[in-house]
Amino acid sequence: MTIHPGFANTPEPPYYAVIFSSLRTSGDEGYAGTAKAMLELAARQPGFLGEDSARGEDGFGITVSYWQSLEAISNWKANSEHLAAQRLGKTRWYEHFELRIAKVEQTYGMSST
Template identity: 55%
Template sequence: MKPTTYYAVIFTSQRNEGDHGYSEMADRMDELARKQPGFIDAESVRDAAGSGITVSYWESLEAIRSWKQNEEHLVAQEKGRQAWYESYKVRICKVEREYSF
C-alpha cells in the first residue's frame, strides 16, 4: 500500500541509436530498484524515435538518494552518459494526492 504522500522521480530521455547493452541493463535496474528500501513502483514507456519516460515512486527523499548511490546504478548512470543517451532530464516531485478510475 502506498503512503498518503510519496515522491516521484521522472526520468525523461532521448536514446542514441543501437542497443549497446541498454535493454539488459534497463531490466537489471528495474529488478534492482524494486528491491531497494522505500521503492513503491515504476512505469516506463519509449516511442520508436527513442524518446522515453520512466517514473519511479519512492517513500522518501532518503530512499531516492540511496538508490542514486547504489553501486550498480552508478555504473548504469555512467554508461548512460557515455553510450545510451543523447540527453536526459531528472525531476523529483512530491505526490500529495492520487486518484484513479
C-alpha cells in the same frame, strides 16, 4: 480501483516520484539488459514503491519511479551498480536526459473494469 498490468501499485500519498525523461541513442548496446537489471535491483531497495515507463519509436521515453522518501531516492542514486549504469547512460545510451523529483500529494484515476 483495479491496478492494471504496467501501472505501479503505489500506496496512498504522500510519496515521491522520480521522473526520468530521456532521448535514446540508436542501437541497444546492452541497454535493454541493463534496464531490466536496474529495475530488478531498484525493486529490492528499501523505499522503492514501483515504476511506470514508456518509450516511443523516436527514442523519447519517460520512466517514473516511486519512492517512500527522499532518503530512499538518495540511497538509490548512490547505489554502486546504479552508478555504473548511470555512467553508461551518459556515455553510451542517452543523447539527452532530464531528471525531476516531485512529491506526490494526491492521486486519482479510473478503470472501466
